[in-house]
Amino acid sequence: MHKLSVFNATRYASSIRAELRASHAGETGAVWIYRGILLVNRFKRDTEIETFAKHHLATEKDHLLQFENLIHRFRGSALLFIWMFAGFMMGVFSMLLGRNWVYYTIYKVESFVDAHYRQQIHALSKLEFCDKIEIIQMMQACNADEQAHRDEALHALNGEPNLAMRVWGKLVGTGSHCAVVVAKLL
Numbered sequence: 001m002h003k004l005s006v007f008n009a010t011r012y013a014s015s016i017r018a019e020l021r022a023s024h025a026g027e028t029g030a031v032w033i034y035r036g037i038l039l040v041n042r043f044k045r046d047t048e049i050e051t052f053a054k055h056h057l058a059t060e061k062d063h064l065l066q067f068e069n070l071i072h073r074f075r076g077s078a079l080l081f082i083w084m085f086a087g088f089m090m091g092v093f094s095m096l097l098g099r100n101w102v103y104y105t106i107y108k109v110e111s112f113v114d115a116h117y118r119q120q121i122h123a124l125s126k127l128e129f130c131d132k133i134e135i136i137q138m139m140q141a142c143n144a145d146e147q148a149h150r151d152e153a154l155h156a157l158n159g160e161p162n163l164a165m166r167v168w169g170k171l172v173g174t175g176s177h178c179a180v181v182v183a184k185l186l
């Protein structure tokens with residue numbers, strides 16, 4: 001990542017801008033999920049969740065920063081406030097319902113993100129653009145963290161998800177998919 005020049009003012013072609021905008025929106029949402037979890041946890045004081053969420057928040061902030069350093073090359077989503085709010089509410093809602101809901105939500109979100117990053121890396125590898133190798137390596141490194149987050153959440157999950165959790169999980173998956181479609185455009 002350090003090889004990427006922040007000062008390179010190259011503006012990417014629209015297909016590349018769309019991919020980076022969607023990832024930037026996703027990393028923004030991710031930061032706000034953990035902010036939502038940690039806000040509710042101020043009252044719940046679950047130390048296991050606190051460690052989990054603080055560690056993940058630090059990683060997501062780092063991911064977000066990497067995309068922000070390149071934002072002049074793609075322009076951020078005009079609906080960023082919606083992705084922040086959606087992420088925040090997802091975190092608040094899951095933490096209000098309990099630790100297991102948090103783990104399951106993160107498992108579902110990160111499963112989506114993993115598939116999305118892999119699909120993006122595949123699509124971008126077929127295109128030619130400035131700093132292509134560095135951008136792809138950056139996404140691969142981010143995705144390795146997302147996979148670790150997903151596995152960590154799955155291991156922390158206590159028992160099988162109940163029906164309500166599974167319905168919620170479907171909503172999270174569909175919502176994430178819709179957010180990517182919209183963030184690519186706007």
Ligand SMILES: [Fe+2]
Binds near residue numbers: 030
């Ligand atoms: Fe991330």
Ligand SMILES: [Fe+2]
Binds near residue numbers: 030060110145
């Ligand atoms: Fe993540």
